[in-house]
Amino acid sequence: MHESGLSPFDFAAAAERRAVQSHADRLTARGLKSLQDDEGRVDRWVLKPDGLPWRFDFTKQCIDEGAWSALKGLADDAGWKEAVECQFRGEAINATEGRSVLHMALRGAADDGFQVQGQKVMSDVLQTRHSFLSFADDVRSGAYATCDGGRFTHVVNIGIGGSDLGPVMVHEALVATRLSEERSTDVRFVSNVDPSHLDVTIADLDPAKTLLVIVSKTFTTQETMANAHRALAWLKGELGDQAGHHIAAVTSNVEGAAGLGIASDRVFGFGNWVGGRFSLWGPVGLAIALGSGSKAFLDLLEGARAMDQHFRSADAEHNVPLHLALVEIWNVNFMGHSSRVVLPYAQPLHRLPAYLQQAEMESNGKAVGRDGRPLAWDTHPVVWGEPGTNGQHAFHQLLHQGTQRHPVDFIAFKEPMGGDAHMHHLLLNNAIAQAEAFCMGRGMDAVKLEMEGAGTELSAIQALAPHRCFSGDRPSTFMLGDALNAFSLGALIAAHEHKIFLEGVFWNIYSFDQWGVELGKVLAKQLDEGGDEMSWTPGTAALRQEIQSGH
Secondary structure, X not given: OOOOOOOOOOOOOOOOHHHHHHHHHHHHHHOHHHHOOOOOHHHHHEEOOOOOOEEEEOOOOOOOHHXXXXXXXXXXXXXXXXXXXXXXXXXXXXXXXXXXXXXXHHHOOHHHOOEEOOEEOHHHHHHHHHHHHHHHXXXXXXXXXXXXXXXXXXXXXXXXXXXXXXXXXHHHHOHHHHHOOOOOOEEEEEOOOOHHHHHHHHOOOOHHHEEEEEEOOOOOOHHHHHHHHHHHHHHHHHHHHHHHHHEEEEOOOHHHHHOOOOOHHHEEOOOOOOOHHHOOOOHHHHHHHHHHOHHHHHHHHHHHHHHHHHHHHOOOOOOHHHHHHHHHHHHHHHOOOOEEEXXXXXXXXOOHHHHHHHHHHHHHOOOXXXXXXXXXXXXXXXXXXXXXXXXXXXXXXXXXXXXXXXOEEEEEEOOOOOOOXXXXXXXXXXXXXXXXXXXXXXXXXXXXXXXXXXXXXXXHHHHHHHHHOEOOOOOEEEEEEOOOOHHHHHHHHHHHHHHHHHHHHHHOOOOOOOHHHHHHHHHHHHHHOOOOHHHOOHHHHHHHHHHHHOO
16 A cells, blocks of 8 residues: 555556447447437436435436446546545545545534544534634624624635635525525625735725635735735724734634734634645635525535535445546546536536636646656546536537537536526526537538528528538536535535545546645745846746836
8 A cells, every 4th residue: 555545556557448448439439429319328327316416417428338337447446445435534645745635524523533644633623613603603693893893794705726716606606595684794705916806805895894804724825915914904094903803814823813913713723634625614614604604604514524425335336426537537538538618507606617627627637646657648627617608608619519529517406596487497498408419419401401491592501501510429417406505515516526536546646735836936936036037038037127117
Protein backbone atom coordinates (compact mmCIF):
# COMPACT_ATOMS: atom_id res chain seq x y z
CA MET A 1 0.00 0.00 0.00
CA HIS A 2 1.30 3.44 -0.95
CA GLU A 3 1.99 5.88 1.87
CA SER A 4 -1.12 7.88 0.96
CA GLY A 5 -3.30 4.82 1.52
CA LEU A 6 -4.03 4.68 -2.22
CA SER A 7 -2.35 2.08 -4.39
CA PRO A 8 -0.60 3.49 -7.49
CA PHE A 9 -2.61 2.63 -10.58
CA ASP A 10 -1.29 2.44 -14.14
CA PHE A 11 -4.38 3.41 -16.11
CA ALA A 12 -2.69 2.73 -19.45
CA ALA A 13 -1.54 -0.75 -18.49
CA ALA A 14 -4.67 -1.83 -16.61
CA ALA A 15 -5.84 -5.28 -17.60
CA GLU A 16 -9.32 -4.06 -18.52
CA ARG A 17 -8.26 -0.98 -20.52
CA ARG A 18 -7.96 -2.84 -23.82
CA ALA A 19 -11.35 -4.43 -23.25
CA VAL A 20 -12.93 -1.05 -22.59
CA GLN A 21 -11.39 0.37 -25.76
CA SER A 22 -12.82 -2.46 -27.84
CA HIS A 23 -16.29 -1.59 -26.54
CA ALA A 24 -15.68 2.09 -27.31
CA ASP A 25 -14.78 1.20 -30.90
CA ARG A 26 -17.85 -1.01 -31.19
CA LEU A 27 -20.26 1.58 -29.79
CA THR A 28 -18.75 4.43 -31.79
CA ALA A 29 -19.52 2.44 -34.91
CA ARG A 30 -23.01 1.59 -33.70
CA GLY A 31 -23.95 5.08 -32.51
CA LEU A 32 -25.94 6.42 -29.58
CA LYS A 33 -29.24 6.61 -31.45
CA SER A 34 -29.51 2.88 -32.05
CA LEU A 35 -28.88 2.15 -28.36
CA GLN A 36 -32.24 3.73 -27.53
CA ASP A 37 -33.95 0.67 -29.00
CA ASP A 38 -32.26 -1.73 -26.56
CA GLU A 39 -34.77 -3.57 -24.39
CA GLY A 40 -34.73 -2.61 -20.70
CA ARG A 41 -32.52 0.43 -21.25
CA VAL A 42 -34.51 2.64 -18.89
CA ASP A 43 -34.60 0.01 -16.15
CA ARG A 44 -30.83 -0.45 -16.34
CA TRP A 45 -29.60 3.10 -16.88
CA VAL A 46 -31.88 5.13 -14.62
CA LEU A 47 -30.80 5.20 -10.96
CA LYS A 48 -33.14 6.35 -8.18
CA PRO A 49 -31.31 5.83 -4.85
CA ASP A 50 -33.46 5.12 -1.80
CA GLY A 51 -33.88 8.13 0.47
CA LEU A 52 -32.55 10.59 -2.09
CA PRO A 53 -34.82 12.92 -4.11
CA TRP A 54 -32.98 12.39 -7.39
CA ARG A 55 -33.36 10.46 -10.64
CA PHE A 56 -30.09 10.00 -12.56
CA ASP A 57 -30.74 9.11 -16.21
CA PHE A 58 -27.78 7.71 -18.18
CA THR A 59 -29.89 6.30 -21.05
CA LYS A 60 -28.52 8.92 -23.47
CA GLN A 61 -24.87 8.09 -22.82
CA CYS A 62 -23.26 5.96 -25.54
CA ILE A 63 -22.75 3.01 -23.25
CA ASP A 64 -24.21 -0.46 -22.81
CA GLU A 65 -23.88 -3.36 -20.40
CA GLY A 66 -20.81 -4.77 -22.11
CA ALA A 67 -18.97 -1.46 -21.88
CA TRP A 68 -20.09 -0.99 -18.28
CA SER A 69 -18.82 -4.42 -17.30
CA ALA A 70 -15.38 -3.57 -18.70
CA LEU A 71 -15.38 -0.15 -17.02
CA LYS A 72 -16.34 -1.76 -13.74
CA GLY A 73 -13.42 -4.14 -14.17
CA LEU A 74 -11.15 -1.12 -14.64
CA ALA A 75 -12.53 0.37 -11.41
CA ASP A 76 -11.95 -2.90 -9.58
CA ASP A 77 -8.37 -2.98 -10.88
CA ALA A 78 -7.91 0.48 -9.35
CA GLY A 79 -9.28 -0.77 -6.00
CA TRP A 80 -12.09 1.76 -5.86
CA LYS A 81 -13.88 0.20 -2.88
CA GLU A 82 -10.74 0.12 -0.74
CA ALA A 83 -9.87 3.65 -1.83
CA VAL A 84 -13.27 4.84 -0.57
CA GLU A 85 -12.64 3.22 2.79
CA CYS A 86 -9.15 4.79 2.96
CA GLN A 87 -10.71 8.20 2.57
CA PHE A 88 -13.51 7.61 5.07
CA ARG A 89 -11.03 6.18 7.57
CA GLY A 90 -9.20 9.49 7.51
CA GLU A 91 -5.95 8.24 6.00
CA ALA A 92 -3.59 10.87 4.56
CA ILE A 93 -4.63 10.42 0.93
CA ASN A 94 -3.49 14.00 0.16
CA ALA A 95 0.08 12.74 0.27
CA THR A 96 1.86 15.79 -1.17
CA GLU A 97 0.64 17.80 1.83
CA GLY A 98 0.46 14.90 4.30
CA ARG A 99 -3.23 15.47 5.00
CA SER A 100 -6.41 13.49 5.33
CA VAL A 101 -9.38 14.43 3.16
CA LEU A 102 -12.46 14.26 5.35
CA HIS A 103 -14.86 17.04 4.44
CA MET A 104 -17.60 14.42 4.90
CA ALA A 105 -17.08 14.79 8.66
CA LEU A 106 -18.27 18.41 8.44
CA ARG A 107 -21.75 17.10 7.62
CA GLY A 108 -21.47 14.10 9.92
CA ALA A 109 -23.47 13.14 13.00
CA ALA A 110 -22.12 12.33 16.44
CA ASP A 111 -22.33 8.58 15.89
CA ASP A 112 -20.51 8.62 12.53
CA GLY A 113 -17.18 8.21 14.31
CA PHE A 114 -14.96 10.03 11.82
CA GLN A 115 -11.27 10.02 12.68
CA VAL A 116 -8.30 11.84 11.17
CA GLN A 117 -5.26 9.58 11.27
CA GLY A 118 -6.61 7.92 14.41
CA GLN A 119 -7.86 11.05 16.18
CA LYS A 120 -11.62 11.47 16.71
CA VAL A 121 -12.93 14.73 15.24
CA MET A 122 -16.71 14.77 15.57
CA SER A 123 -16.78 16.45 18.97
CA ASP A 124 -14.87 19.47 17.64
CA VAL A 125 -16.89 19.50 14.41
CA LEU A 126 -20.21 19.56 16.26
CA GLN A 127 -19.04 22.19 18.72
CA THR A 128 -17.89 24.46 15.90
CA ARG A 129 -21.10 23.81 13.99
CA HIS A 130 -23.19 24.81 17.00
CA SER A 131 -21.11 27.96 17.53
CA PHE A 132 -21.27 29.37 14.02
CA LEU A 133 -24.91 28.43 13.44
CA SER A 134 -25.90 30.00 16.76
CA PHE A 135 -24.02 33.14 15.76
CA ALA A 136 -25.79 33.18 12.40
CA ASP A 137 -29.21 32.86 14.00
CA ASP A 138 -28.35 35.57 16.53
CA VAL A 139 -27.37 37.95 13.74
CA ARG A 140 -30.56 37.17 11.81
CA SER A 141 -32.77 37.68 14.85
CA GLY A 142 -31.00 40.78 16.12
CA ALA A 143 -29.78 39.10 19.32
CA TYR A 144 -26.28 39.94 18.09
CA ALA A 145 -26.83 43.60 17.39
CA THR A 146 -24.96 46.38 15.63
CA CYS A 147 -22.90 48.90 17.58
CA ASP A 148 -25.95 51.12 17.96
CA GLY A 149 -28.17 48.24 19.10
CA GLY A 150 -29.94 47.72 15.79
CA ARG A 151 -30.23 44.70 13.55
CA PHE A 152 -27.72 43.82 10.84
CA THR A 153 -29.49 44.18 7.52
CA HIS A 154 -26.56 43.27 5.26
CA VAL A 155 -23.68 40.81 5.24
CA VAL A 156 -20.64 41.01 2.96
CA ASN A 157 -18.71 37.75 2.61
CA ILE A 158 -15.09 38.33 1.59
CA GLY A 159 -13.25 35.28 0.27
CA ILE A 160 -12.02 33.72 -2.96
CA GLY A 161 -12.00 30.28 -4.56
CA GLY A 162 -13.53 27.73 -2.21
CA SER A 163 -14.24 30.50 0.29
CA ASP A 164 -16.52 32.14 -2.26
CA LEU A 165 -17.72 29.84 -5.04
CA GLY A 166 -19.36 27.24 -2.79
CA PRO A 167 -21.11 29.65 -0.42
CA VAL A 168 -22.32 31.99 -3.18
CA MET A 169 -23.59 29.08 -5.28
CA VAL A 170 -25.58 27.60 -2.39
CA HIS A 171 -26.83 31.01 -1.23
CA GLU A 172 -28.15 31.80 -4.72
CA ALA A 173 -29.68 28.33 -5.03
CA LEU A 174 -31.65 28.69 -1.79
CA VAL A 175 -33.33 31.96 -2.75
CA ALA A 176 -36.79 30.40 -2.33
CA THR A 177 -36.16 29.79 1.37
CA ARG A 178 -35.80 33.53 1.88
CA LEU A 179 -38.77 34.79 -0.13
CA SER A 180 -41.26 34.22 2.69
CA GLU A 181 -39.12 35.91 5.35
CA GLU A 182 -40.56 39.11 6.79
CA ARG A 183 -37.07 40.45 7.53
CA SER A 184 -34.43 38.84 5.37
CA THR A 185 -30.70 39.41 5.65
CA ASP A 186 -29.14 40.58 2.41
CA VAL A 187 -25.92 38.61 1.85
CA ARG A 188 -23.42 39.73 -0.79
CA PHE A 189 -20.09 38.28 -1.89
CA VAL A 190 -16.77 39.86 -2.79
CA SER A 191 -13.93 37.80 -4.24
CA ASN A 192 -12.07 39.66 -6.96
CA VAL A 193 -9.03 41.76 -6.09
CA ASP A 194 -10.28 44.15 -8.76
CA PRO A 195 -11.31 47.08 -6.50
CA SER A 196 -14.50 47.60 -8.46
CA HIS A 197 -15.94 44.39 -7.02
CA LEU A 198 -15.87 45.71 -3.46
CA ASP A 199 -16.75 49.24 -4.53
CA VAL A 200 -19.93 48.17 -6.31
CA THR A 201 -20.91 45.71 -3.56
CA ILE A 202 -20.82 48.24 -0.73
CA ALA A 203 -21.86 51.35 -2.70
CA ASP A 204 -25.43 51.38 -1.35
CA LEU A 205 -24.73 49.88 2.09
CA ASP A 206 -24.68 51.52 5.49
CA PRO A 207 -21.56 50.46 7.46
CA ALA A 208 -23.55 50.83 10.69
CA LYS A 209 -25.86 48.00 9.56
CA THR A 210 -23.36 45.77 7.77
CA LEU A 211 -21.50 42.68 9.00
CA LEU A 212 -18.29 41.60 7.26
CA VAL A 213 -17.41 37.90 7.12
CA ILE A 214 -13.76 37.38 6.20
CA VAL A 215 -13.03 33.85 5.03
CA SER A 216 -9.40 32.81 4.75
CA LYS A 217 -8.05 29.67 6.35
CA THR A 218 -4.60 31.22 6.92
CA PHE A 219 -5.69 34.87 6.99
CA THR A 220 -2.91 35.51 4.49
CA THR A 221 -4.69 34.92 1.16
CA GLN A 222 -3.57 37.91 -0.89
CA GLU A 223 -6.83 38.80 -2.63
CA THR A 224 -9.00 38.21 0.42
CA MET A 225 -6.85 40.20 2.80
CA ALA A 226 -6.52 43.11 0.36
CA ASN A 227 -10.31 43.32 0.19
CA ALA A 228 -10.62 42.79 3.95
CA HIS A 229 -8.36 45.74 4.77
CA ARG A 230 -10.25 48.02 2.36
CA ALA A 231 -13.59 46.92 3.82
CA LEU A 232 -12.27 47.44 7.36
CA ALA A 233 -11.23 51.00 6.45
CA TRP A 234 -14.76 51.57 5.14
CA LEU A 235 -16.21 50.34 8.45
CA LYS A 236 -13.81 52.42 10.52
CA GLY A 237 -14.82 55.54 8.65
CA GLU A 238 -18.23 55.20 10.26
CA LEU A 239 -17.61 53.15 13.41
CA GLY A 240 -14.06 53.99 14.43
CA ASP A 241 -12.52 51.59 16.93
CA GLN A 242 -15.80 49.69 17.24
CA ALA A 243 -15.49 48.38 13.68
CA GLY A 244 -14.28 44.98 14.91
CA HIS A 245 -17.75 44.37 16.37
CA HIS A 246 -19.02 44.29 12.78
CA ILE A 247 -16.66 41.55 11.61
CA ALA A 248 -16.62 37.77 11.90
CA ALA A 249 -13.85 35.54 10.60
CA VAL A 250 -13.58 32.00 9.31
CA THR A 251 -9.94 31.10 9.81
CA SER A 252 -7.52 28.96 11.75
CA ASN A 253 -5.38 32.06 12.42
CA VAL A 254 -6.99 33.44 15.58
CA GLU A 255 -4.10 35.88 16.14
CA GLY A 256 -4.46 37.27 12.63
CA ALA A 257 -8.18 37.82 13.20
CA ALA A 258 -7.50 39.53 16.52
CA GLY A 259 -5.26 41.96 14.65
CA LEU A 260 -8.38 43.24 12.89
CA GLY A 261 -10.20 43.62 16.18
CA ILE A 262 -12.27 40.44 15.88
CA ALA A 263 -13.07 38.80 19.21
CA SER A 264 -12.27 35.09 19.47
CA ASP A 265 -15.94 34.14 19.90
CA ARG A 266 -16.53 35.39 16.36
CA VAL A 267 -13.64 33.39 14.86
CA PHE A 268 -14.59 29.97 13.50
CA GLY A 269 -11.93 27.54 12.27
CA PHE A 270 -11.61 24.12 10.69
CA GLY A 271 -8.91 21.49 10.34
CA ASN A 272 -6.32 21.18 7.59
CA TRP A 273 -8.03 17.93 6.57
CA VAL A 274 -10.67 20.03 4.77
CA GLY A 275 -9.69 21.40 1.37
CA GLY A 276 -10.92 24.87 0.50
CA ARG A 277 -13.09 23.83 -2.42
CA PHE A 278 -14.78 21.18 -0.25
CA SER A 279 -15.30 23.39 2.80
CA LEU A 280 -18.77 24.92 2.42
CA TRP A 281 -20.15 22.32 4.85
CA GLY A 282 -18.40 23.91 7.84
CA PRO A 283 -17.91 27.49 9.02
CA VAL A 284 -16.92 28.54 5.48
CA GLY A 285 -20.66 28.22 4.91
CA LEU A 286 -21.40 30.86 7.56
CA ALA A 287 -22.73 33.22 4.88
CA ILE A 288 -25.20 30.51 3.78
CA ALA A 289 -26.55 30.26 7.33
CA LEU A 290 -26.64 34.06 7.68
CA GLY A 291 -28.73 34.28 4.54
CA SER A 292 -31.01 31.26 4.83
CA GLY A 293 -30.88 30.26 8.51
CA SER A 294 -29.49 27.33 10.45
CA LYS A 295 -32.37 24.98 9.55
CA ALA A 296 -31.65 25.30 5.85
CA PHE A 297 -27.95 24.79 6.52
CA LEU A 298 -28.61 21.63 8.55
CA ASP A 299 -30.88 20.34 5.77
CA LEU A 300 -28.00 20.92 3.33
CA LEU A 301 -25.74 18.81 5.53
CA GLU A 302 -28.33 16.06 5.84
CA GLY A 303 -28.71 15.83 2.07
CA ALA A 304 -24.96 15.52 1.63
CA ARG A 305 -24.70 12.96 4.44
CA ALA A 306 -27.42 10.86 2.80
CA MET A 307 -25.37 10.80 -0.41
CA ASP A 308 -22.24 9.90 1.60
CA GLN A 309 -24.04 6.90 3.04
CA HIS A 310 -25.31 5.84 -0.38
CA PHE A 311 -21.80 6.17 -1.84
CA ARG A 312 -20.26 4.00 0.85
CA SER A 313 -22.89 1.29 0.85
CA ALA A 314 -24.26 0.97 -2.69
CA ASP A 315 -22.84 -1.68 -4.99
CA ALA A 316 -21.39 -0.82 -8.39
CA GLU A 317 -24.67 -1.42 -10.25
CA HIS A 318 -26.53 1.19 -8.18
CA ASN A 319 -23.79 3.60 -7.05
CA VAL A 320 -24.47 7.07 -8.41
CA PRO A 321 -21.02 8.66 -7.89
CA LEU A 322 -19.38 5.59 -9.46
CA HIS A 323 -21.62 5.93 -12.51
CA LEU A 324 -20.88 9.66 -12.78
CA ALA A 325 -17.14 8.97 -12.56
CA LEU A 326 -16.97 6.00 -14.94
CA VAL A 327 -19.18 7.71 -17.52
CA GLU A 328 -16.76 10.64 -17.53
CA ILE A 329 -13.75 8.29 -17.76
CA TRP A 330 -15.53 6.63 -20.68
CA ASN A 331 -16.22 9.93 -22.44
CA VAL A 332 -12.74 11.41 -21.90
CA ASN A 333 -10.40 8.45 -22.24
CA PHE A 334 -12.27 6.21 -24.65
CA MET A 335 -14.67 8.38 -26.64
CA GLY A 336 -12.26 11.32 -26.94
CA HIS A 337 -14.42 14.14 -25.53
CA SER A 338 -12.43 17.02 -24.01
CA SER A 339 -15.14 19.04 -22.29
CA ARG A 340 -18.40 18.60 -20.38
CA VAL A 341 -21.24 21.10 -20.35
CA VAL A 342 -23.32 21.68 -17.21
CA LEU A 343 -26.81 22.98 -17.98
CA PRO A 344 -28.97 23.61 -14.90
CA TYR A 345 -32.53 24.24 -16.02
CA ALA A 346 -33.00 26.22 -12.82
CA GLN A 347 -32.07 29.88 -12.63
CA PRO A 348 -31.22 29.67 -8.89
CA LEU A 349 -28.42 27.27 -9.88
CA HIS A 350 -26.82 29.80 -12.20
CA ARG A 351 -23.53 29.61 -10.24
CA LEU A 352 -23.35 25.81 -10.28
CA PRO A 353 -21.24 25.56 -13.47
CA ALA A 354 -18.64 27.93 -11.99
CA TYR A 355 -18.63 26.02 -8.71
CA LEU A 356 -18.08 22.71 -10.50
CA GLN A 357 -15.37 24.26 -12.64
CA GLN A 358 -13.31 24.88 -9.54
CA ALA A 359 -14.22 21.73 -7.64
CA GLU A 360 -13.44 19.45 -10.58
CA MET A 361 -10.77 21.21 -12.63
CA GLU A 362 -8.70 22.34 -9.64
CA SER A 363 -8.88 18.84 -8.23
CA ASN A 364 -8.25 16.68 -11.29
CA GLY A 365 -6.55 19.04 -13.71
CA LYS A 366 -3.23 17.27 -13.15
CA ALA A 367 -0.56 15.82 -15.46
CA VAL A 368 1.63 14.03 -12.88
CA GLY A 369 0.68 10.72 -11.32
CA ARG A 370 0.83 9.62 -7.70
CA ASP A 371 4.19 8.08 -8.52
CA GLY A 372 5.59 11.47 -9.57
CA ARG A 373 5.76 10.55 -13.25
CA PRO A 374 4.07 12.30 -16.20
CA LEU A 375 0.77 10.72 -17.13
CA ALA A 376 0.31 8.99 -20.46
CA TRP A 377 -3.45 9.60 -20.55
CA ASP A 378 -5.84 12.52 -20.46
CA THR A 379 -7.31 13.67 -17.17
CA HIS A 380 -10.13 16.07 -16.45
CA PRO A 381 -12.13 17.70 -19.24
CA VAL A 382 -12.97 21.38 -19.34
CA VAL A 383 -16.21 22.10 -17.44
CA TRP A 384 -18.42 24.95 -18.61
CA GLY A 385 -22.04 25.93 -18.96
CA GLU A 386 -24.91 28.30 -18.27
CA PRO A 387 -28.49 27.92 -17.11
CA GLY A 388 -31.10 26.75 -19.58
CA THR A 389 -32.88 28.27 -21.40
CA ASN A 390 -30.27 31.03 -21.74
CA GLY A 391 -27.66 28.64 -23.13
CA GLN A 392 -30.02 27.61 -25.92
CA HIS A 393 -29.68 31.11 -27.37
CA ALA A 394 -25.93 31.28 -26.83
CA PHE A 395 -23.86 28.14 -27.48
CA HIS A 396 -26.32 25.33 -28.23
CA GLN A 397 -25.64 25.87 -31.94
CA LEU A 398 -22.16 24.46 -31.34
CA LEU A 399 -23.50 21.65 -29.16
CA HIS A 400 -25.96 20.55 -31.85
CA GLN A 401 -23.99 21.07 -35.06
CA GLY A 402 -20.37 21.75 -34.14
CA THR A 403 -17.55 19.50 -35.31
CA GLN A 404 -16.79 18.24 -31.78
CA ARG A 405 -19.11 16.48 -29.36
CA HIS A 406 -19.42 17.82 -25.82
CA PRO A 407 -21.23 15.60 -23.31
CA VAL A 408 -23.94 17.46 -21.43
CA ASP A 409 -25.26 17.24 -17.87
CA PHE A 410 -28.87 18.42 -17.60
CA ILE A 411 -30.11 19.32 -14.10
CA ALA A 412 -33.80 20.02 -13.56
CA PHE A 413 -36.55 19.73 -10.95
CA LYS A 414 -40.12 18.46 -10.97
CA GLU A 415 -41.52 21.18 -8.73
CA PRO A 416 -41.64 24.81 -9.92
CA MET A 417 -38.99 27.16 -8.53
CA GLY A 418 -41.21 30.19 -9.05
CA GLY A 419 -44.87 31.09 -8.88
CA ASP A 420 -45.93 30.07 -12.39
CA ALA A 421 -46.48 26.35 -12.97
CA HIS A 422 -47.05 26.84 -16.70
CA MET A 423 -43.69 28.57 -17.11
CA HIS A 424 -42.00 25.75 -15.21
CA HIS A 425 -43.67 23.23 -17.49
CA LEU A 426 -42.26 25.15 -20.45
CA LEU A 427 -38.80 25.10 -18.84
CA LEU A 428 -38.90 21.33 -18.33
CA ASN A 429 -40.13 20.74 -21.87
CA ASN A 430 -37.15 22.69 -23.15
CA ALA A 431 -34.71 20.58 -21.12
CA ILE A 432 -36.28 17.30 -22.23
CA ALA A 433 -36.41 18.44 -25.87
CA GLN A 434 -32.76 19.48 -25.88
CA ALA A 435 -31.65 16.12 -24.48
CA GLU A 436 -33.75 14.32 -27.10
CA ALA A 437 -32.38 16.49 -29.91
CA PHE A 438 -28.76 15.97 -28.84
CA CYS A 439 -29.34 12.23 -28.85
CA MET A 440 -31.52 11.65 -31.92
CA GLY A 441 -30.79 14.65 -34.15
CA ARG A 442 -32.72 15.11 -37.38
CA GLY A 443 -31.75 13.45 -40.65
CA MET A 444 -31.98 14.59 -44.27
CA ASP A 445 -35.17 12.68 -45.04
CA ALA A 446 -37.02 14.27 -42.12
CA VAL A 447 -35.79 17.74 -43.08
CA LYS A 448 -36.86 17.35 -46.71
CA LEU A 449 -40.26 16.02 -45.70
CA GLU A 450 -40.80 18.99 -43.37
CA MET A 451 -39.78 21.49 -46.04
CA GLU A 452 -41.97 19.84 -48.66
CA GLY A 453 -44.90 20.00 -46.25
CA ALA A 454 -44.28 23.73 -45.86
CA GLY A 455 -44.46 24.17 -49.64
CA THR A 456 -40.77 24.92 -50.16
CA GLU A 457 -39.54 24.74 -53.75
CA LEU A 458 -37.30 21.81 -54.69
CA SER A 459 -34.31 24.03 -55.46
CA ALA A 460 -34.53 25.67 -52.05
CA ILE A 461 -34.85 22.27 -50.36
CA GLN A 462 -31.71 21.05 -52.08
CA ALA A 463 -29.80 24.19 -51.10
CA LEU A 464 -31.00 24.54 -47.51
CA ALA A 465 -31.68 21.03 -46.27
CA PRO A 466 -28.03 20.19 -45.39
CA HIS A 467 -27.90 23.21 -43.07
CA ARG A 468 -30.98 22.04 -41.21
CA CYS A 469 -29.72 18.55 -40.43
CA PHE A 470 -28.53 17.49 -36.97
CA SER A 471 -26.25 14.48 -36.63
CA GLY A 472 -27.43 13.56 -33.12
CA ASP A 473 -25.33 10.96 -31.28
CA ARG A 474 -24.38 13.64 -28.72
CA PRO A 475 -24.36 12.17 -25.21
CA SER A 476 -26.03 13.56 -22.11
CA THR A 477 -26.97 12.69 -18.54
CA PHE A 478 -30.25 13.97 -17.11
CA MET A 479 -30.40 14.59 -13.35
CA LEU A 480 -33.97 15.21 -12.24
CA GLY A 481 -34.64 16.28 -8.66
CA ASP A 482 -37.98 16.33 -6.89
CA ALA A 483 -37.56 19.95 -5.77
CA LEU A 484 -34.74 22.44 -5.41
CA ASN A 485 -34.18 22.73 -1.67
CA ALA A 486 -31.29 22.50 0.76
CA PHE A 487 -31.52 18.71 1.14
CA SER A 488 -31.56 17.94 -2.58
CA LEU A 489 -28.78 20.44 -3.25
CA GLY A 490 -26.58 18.92 -0.56
CA ALA A 491 -27.00 15.48 -2.10
CA LEU A 492 -26.18 16.75 -5.59
CA ILE A 493 -23.00 18.51 -4.48
CA ALA A 494 -21.83 15.49 -2.47
CA ALA A 495 -22.39 13.21 -5.47
CA HIS A 496 -20.02 15.36 -7.50
CA GLU A 497 -17.45 15.47 -4.69
CA HIS A 498 -17.36 11.68 -4.64
CA LYS A 499 -17.18 11.60 -8.43
CA ILE A 500 -14.08 13.82 -8.22
CA PHE A 501 -12.47 11.49 -5.70
CA LEU A 502 -13.08 8.37 -7.78
CA GLU A 503 -11.78 9.96 -10.95
CA GLY A 504 -8.56 10.82 -9.15
CA VAL A 505 -8.24 7.19 -8.09
CA PHE A 506 -8.72 5.97 -11.67
CA TRP A 507 -6.41 8.59 -13.22
CA ASN A 508 -3.78 7.91 -10.51
CA ILE A 509 -3.56 11.53 -9.39
CA TYR A 510 -3.76 13.38 -6.10
CA SER A 511 -7.07 15.23 -6.33
CA PHE A 512 -6.79 17.27 -3.17
CA ASP A 513 -3.71 19.44 -3.56
CA GLN A 514 -3.60 22.52 -5.77
CA TRP A 515 -0.01 23.39 -6.56
CA GLY A 516 -1.08 24.76 -9.92
CA VAL A 517 -2.73 27.68 -8.13
CA GLU A 518 0.51 28.83 -6.53
CA LEU A 519 2.92 29.78 -9.33
CA GLY A 520 0.89 32.70 -10.64
CA LYS A 521 0.53 34.07 -7.10
CA VAL A 522 4.29 33.87 -6.54
CA LEU A 523 5.04 35.72 -9.77
CA ALA A 524 2.37 38.33 -9.05
CA LYS A 525 3.99 38.98 -5.67
CA GLN A 526 7.39 39.36 -7.34
CA LEU A 527 5.90 41.89 -9.75
CA ASP A 528 4.26 43.74 -6.87
CA GLU A 529 7.62 43.94 -5.11
CA GLY A 530 9.38 45.24 -8.22
CA GLY A 531 11.19 42.07 -9.25
CA ASP A 532 14.29 42.26 -11.48
CA GLU A 533 13.16 42.85 -15.06
CA MET A 534 16.01 40.69 -16.33
CA SER A 535 14.06 37.68 -15.06
CA TRP A 536 11.00 38.35 -17.23
CA THR A 537 10.39 37.48 -20.86
CA PRO A 538 10.74 40.48 -23.22
CA GLY A 539 6.99 40.64 -23.75
CA THR A 540 6.31 40.74 -20.02
CA ALA A 541 8.97 43.41 -19.42
CA ALA A 542 7.48 45.54 -22.20
CA LEU A 543 3.97 45.07 -20.80
CA ARG A 544 5.12 46.19 -17.35
CA GLN A 545 6.77 49.25 -18.84
CA GLU A 546 3.60 50.12 -20.76
CA ILE A 547 1.49 49.90 -17.61
CA GLN A 548 3.96 51.83 -15.48
CA SER A 549 4.24 54.62 -18.05
CA GLY A 550 0.53 55.20 -17.73
CA HIS A 551 0.82 56.26 -14.07
